[in-house]
Amino acid sequence: MRNGRLSRLARKHLGLPKPSLFLRYFCNNLRYWQNSCNFVGEPKHTDHFYIFMQTPENDREGLPPFIKSWAQMYRIVIGTLFALILFFYWMMRYLA
Amino acid sequence: MSLIDWIVLVGTLGFIVLYGIYRSRGKQNMDDYLIAGQSLPWYHVCFSVMATQASAITFLSAPGQGFADGMRFVQFYLGLPLAMVVLSITFVPIFHRLKVFTAYEFLESRFDKRVRMFTVTLFLISRGLSTGLSIYAPSIILATILGWDLTWTNILMGSVVLIYTVTGGTKAISHTHLQQMIIVTGAMFMAGYMVVHLLPADVGFVDALKIAGKAGRVNTIDFHFDPESRYNIWSGLIGGFFLQLSYFGTDQSQVGRYLTGESIGQSRLGLMMNGLLKIPMQFLILLVGVLVFVYYQYNPAPLFFNKVEIDKLKTSQYAADYQTIESKHQLSTVQQLLAVNGLAKAMDEDKEDDIKLWQSKLKETGEVQKLLKNDAIGLIKKNNPTADTSDVNYVFLRFVLDRLPIGLIGLLIAVIFSASMGSIAAAYNSLASTTIVDIYKRSIKADASEDHYVMASRVATVGWGIFCIFVAQYASKLGSMIEAVNILGSLFYGVILGIFLVAFYFKSLGGKATFWGAVVAEIAVVFCWLFDLTAFLWLNVIGCLLVIGFAWIAQRVLKTSE
Numbered sequence: 001m002r003n004g005r006l007s008r009l010a011r012k013h014l015g016l017p018k019p020s021l022f023l024r025y026f027c028n029n030l031r032y033w034q035n036s037c038n039f040v041g042e043p044k045h046t047d048h049f050y051i052f053m054q055t056p057e058n059d060r061e062g063l064p065p066f067i068k069s070w071a072q073m074y075r076i077v078i079g080t081l082f083a084l085i086l087f088f089y090w091m092m093r094y095l096a
Numbered sequence: 097m098s099l100i101d102w103i104v105l106v107g108t109l110g111f112i113v114l115y116g117i118y119r120s121r122g123k124q125n126m127d128d129y130l131i132a133g134q135s136l137p138w139y140h141v142c143f144s145v146m147a148t149q150a151s152a153i154t155f156l157s158a159p160g161q162g163f164a165d166g167m168r169f170v171q172f173y174l175g176l177p178l179a180m181v182v183l184s185i186t187f188v189p190i191f192h193r194l195k196v197f198t199a200y201e202f203l204e205s206r207f208d209k210r211v212r213m214f215t216v217t218l219f220l221i222s223r224g225l226s227t228g229l230s231i232y233a234p235s236i237i238l239a240t241i242l243g244w245d246l247t248w249t250n251i252l253m254g255s256v257v258l259i260y261t262v263t264g265g266t267k268a269i270s271h272t273h274l275q276q277m278i279i280v281t282g283a284m285f286m287a288g289y290m291v292v293h294l295l296p297a298d299v300g301f302v303d304a305l306k307i308a309g310k311a312g313r314v315n316t317i318d319f320h321f322d323p324e325s326r327y328n329i330w331s332g333l334i335g336g337f338f339l340q341l342s343y344f345g346t347d348q349s350q351v352g353r354y355l356t357g358e359s360i361g362q363s364r365l366g367l368m369m370n371g372l373l374k375i376p377m378q379f380l381i382l383l384v385g386v387l388v389f390v391y392y393q394y395n396p397a398p399l400f401f402n403k404v405e406i407d408k409l410k411t412s413q414y415a416a417d418y419q420t421i422e423s424k425h426q427l428s429t430v431q432q433l434l435a436v437n438g439l440a441k442a443m444d445e446d447k448e449d450d451i452k453l454w455q456s457k458l459k460e461t462g463e464v465q466k467l468l469k470n471d472a473i474g475l476i477k478k479n480n481p482t483a484d485t486s487d488v489n490y491v492f493l494r495f496v497l498d499r500l501p502i503g504l505i506g507l508l509i510a511v512i513f514s515a516s517m518g519s520i521a522a523a524y525n526s527l528a529s530t531t532i533v534d535i536y537k538r539s540i541k542a543d544a545s546e547d548h549y550v551m552a553s554r555v556a557t558v559g560w561g562i563f564c565i566f567v568a569q570y571a572s573k574l575g576s577m578i579e580a581v582n583i584l585g586s587l588f589y590g591v592i593l594g595i596f597l598v599a600f601y602f603k604s605l606g607g608k609a610t611f612w613g614a615v616v617a618e619i620a621v622v623f624c625w626l627f628d629l630t631a632f633l634w635l636n637v638i639g640c641l642l643v644i645g646f647a648w649i650a651q652r653v654l655k656t657s658e
Contacts, residue, residue: 062138062361070364074181077371081177084375085329088170088316095309 097242101506108279108510112272112517113259119271120264125546129265129553130197130529132356140270141366144353144522145344146374147273147280152234152516154381155280159492162385163392166313168327170382172633173375175336179344180371183354184364186600187345192360197533198526199351199596206599207607209538214611215595216534218618219348220527222588224560227523228567229584234516235568237489238509240404241497247569254565257517261524262557265550269521270356276514283504283511284381290500291387296394299440304390306443307436310455311393311462313386316379326631335633338640339586342593348526349519388495393436393458396429399469401487401494405476412479418472425468432461524564528556583632587625590639591618597640598647605647609654613647 060069067073097105127133136144161169187199196202200219204212235249260268292301299307308314318328325331344350344367357363399422400406409418435457442450473485496508532553541548591614598610621639624630630638 059361061359062363062365064365070184073365073368074184077177077181077368080372081174081375085174085317088167088379092309092314092316095306095314096312 097505097509098502100502101509104503104506105510105513108507109256109513109517112275112279112514113256115275116260116264116268116272120260120268124265124267124550126197126549126553128267129550130525130533131352132265132267132270134192134356135358136270136356136362137358138362138365138369140274141354141357141363142369142373143277144270144273144356145350145366145370146377147277147515147518148349148353148522149343149374149519150277150280150377150515151230151519152512153230153489154378155284155512155515156234156237156489156492158378158381159385159388160488160490162313162382163389163491164488166308166315167379167382167386168315168318170316170375170379171318171327171329171332172336173340173378174329174332175334175338176340176374177371178333178337179340180367182341183345184367187351187596188354188363188367189360190600191351191355192357192363196355198348198530199346200348200530200534203595203599204538207610211595211607211611211614212534212538214614215346215592216530218588218592219346219530222584223347223349223523223527224563225567226584227520227527227560227564229571230516230519230523231564232568232571233489234512236484236571237493238512240402240484241490241493242509243404250565250568253513253516254520254561254568256513257521258524258558258561261521261561262554265553266352266356266525269525270353272521273518276518279507279514280511281377283507284384286504287496287500287508288380288384288387290504291384291391291495294391294499299390299394303440303443304387307390307393307439308386310439310443310451311389311458313389323630323634326633331631331633335631335637338593338636339589339633342589342596342636342640343585346589346592346596348530349522352526352529353522385492388492391495391499393432396426397465398494399425399472400476401490402484403490403494405480405483406472408483409472409475409479414475414479418475421468421471421475425465428461428464428468432458432465435461520564524557524560527560528553531556531560583625586632586635586639587621588618588639590621590636591643593636594640594643594647598644602644602647605651609651610643610647612650612654613645614643616646617642 063070063073067076158169190202191199194202194205200212200216203215231250231254235253236246238244239246239249260272264271292304295304305314318325320328321330322328323331344354354363354367357366398406406418409415435454439451439454439458442454476483477485493512496505500508532549536552536556537544537549544552594617595610595614598605598613617639620642621635624638625632625635
């Protein structure tokens with residue numbers, strides 16, 4: 001059975017979206033949640049979806065002065081992780 | 097231990113307890129008692145999160161693992177920074193803005209009471225049992241090596257922390273975490289310095305690292321993908337990511353720590369700094385173990401580091417057999433010294449052939465010592481079938497007691513107590529807050545006063561303290577205890593994380609489907625573990641993905657939209 005037919009059957013009987021639609025599904029959800037974040041006043045418990053990623057990207061509260069945005073902070077943390085992996089690997093090869 | 101060591105030990109612990117009580121004095125409401133009034137800066141969040149994760153087991157077992165198995169355990173933490181980023185983007189804003197006391201409050205608003213209670217039950221079981229292990233693990237080692245009574249050591253370990261946890265709540269815990277981390281970090285640096293100082297005069301830190309590298313102890317990264325292997329870069333990055341995400345995102349003992357941040361930004365920054373500092377910290381702790389290994393290449397190492405079992409063996413019917421093994425071991429240590437000196441000289445002269453020759457000789461003596469140790473373990477087992485045959489957890493403490501100067505011994509014992517107090521305090525607090533907020537206030541007494549709930553939280557803290565000490569008394573003997581705690585966590589954390597990920601990312605899935613998906617997934621995870629189908633780190637991934645998969649299928653089957 002060809003893959004296309006199998007996935008069509010799976011979609012029909014299990015209600016699964018196309019594999020390529022998974023990404024769009026998440027993107028749509030994120031957009032939906034982001035667009036719904038502009039409520040006024042204190043959030044209620046039922047607003048859980050709308051709070052997701054509510055903090056705007058330009059909110060610098062809590063950031064050290066030399067870091068421009070939270071996205072940059074995340075890049076620094078992930079970059080440090082990969083720098084550490086490279087350092088560990090180099091150290092292991094150098095000392096072996 | 098000498099009088100000076102006792103003074104240092106009691107003085108350090110007394111200071112921590114009194115400081116905790118002092119910083120949290122005054123009347124407290126629920127906000128103050130359970131989340132420190134959300135008033136703490138990022139460095140409190142960072143050190144509190146680190147102190148909660150780093151239990152006494154970290155400082156006993158990790159150097160032992162470095163000694164016996166090298167540095168590959170560091171890969172276990174590689175997923176942590178990635179988990180911190182996801183937490184900061186998703187979990188922190190949601191929990192902060194909903195002004196929840198516990199992570200599980202959110203689940204009822206998203207799904208229903210049933211899912212909340214199921215998750216609360218999984219959390220209380222896993223956290224209650226693992227806190228008992230966190231008390232028992234250092235207690236058994238201290239009791240064995242120092243000749244203390246195990247029951248009283250368990251009671252001391254579990255109850256000292258109750259004094260400031262009950263009176264001061266989360267504020268006391270966060271302030272004492274900061275002190276504990278300063279003491280622990282300082283003492284571990286001193287221990288590392290002392291190991292290098294005790295090496296022969298012509299062997300420096302870099303030389304020690306080179307010898308460790310040639311002996312295969314600097315095995316930090318393993319790119320080979322093997323689901324059966326506990327520690328490789330893939331299990332660390334993928335399995336570790338899921339474990340850390342579920343631990344930090346859904347375990348109230350951690351959620352309760354970063355909820356104390358005075359804003360979303362402060363909580364996020366605390367977690368980011370944890371992501372930056374945790375791997376180097378773990379690397380340094382393992383490095384101390386590796387340096388201890390190098391020290392024992394130049395000095396005779398005990399055949400078995402649990403001296404109490406060896407002493408029992410020496411007075412048993414197997415004494416003569418043991419003496420034969422011991423004399424062979426002494427002979428092998430002489431050969432080991434020859435090999436390590438030859439290796440150091442060859443490395444100095446940069447003679448590649450000699451390096452390979454002495455390296456293989458060092459490896460040979462290592463293999464001989466391993467066989468002799470297995471023979472000794474066989475005798476220990478014959479002599480005492482219930483004896484702990486793993487000495488990994490005893491390596492560092494044995495070294496401290498045998499080789500370090502007076503005063504530093506007391507300080508390092510205080511480090512073990514401090515680390516233990518840090519994680520146990522957070523665990524008691526999270527167990528109490530979950531019991532009161534998610535069970536007592538939700539289902540038993542919904543409209544009582546603030547004072548009533550604060551008092552109930554104090555009673556719950558004492559109750560959980562007693563329960564955990566009780567578990568500690570009956571904890572069976574384990575291999576590497578740090579692994580036992582992680583295995584216990586992996587059985588439940590993946591499923592709990594799956595529930596939270598469904599809540600955050602799959603808005604079409606309802607409470608009924610998620611509940612049944614989680615129940616089936618938990619059964620499947622326990623099945624995988626019972627039949628040893630995969631290494632424990634992967635249980636987190638399996639549990640998490642199964643919840644999402646089963647909930648999706650259940651939603652289709654039930655055809656309910658909630």
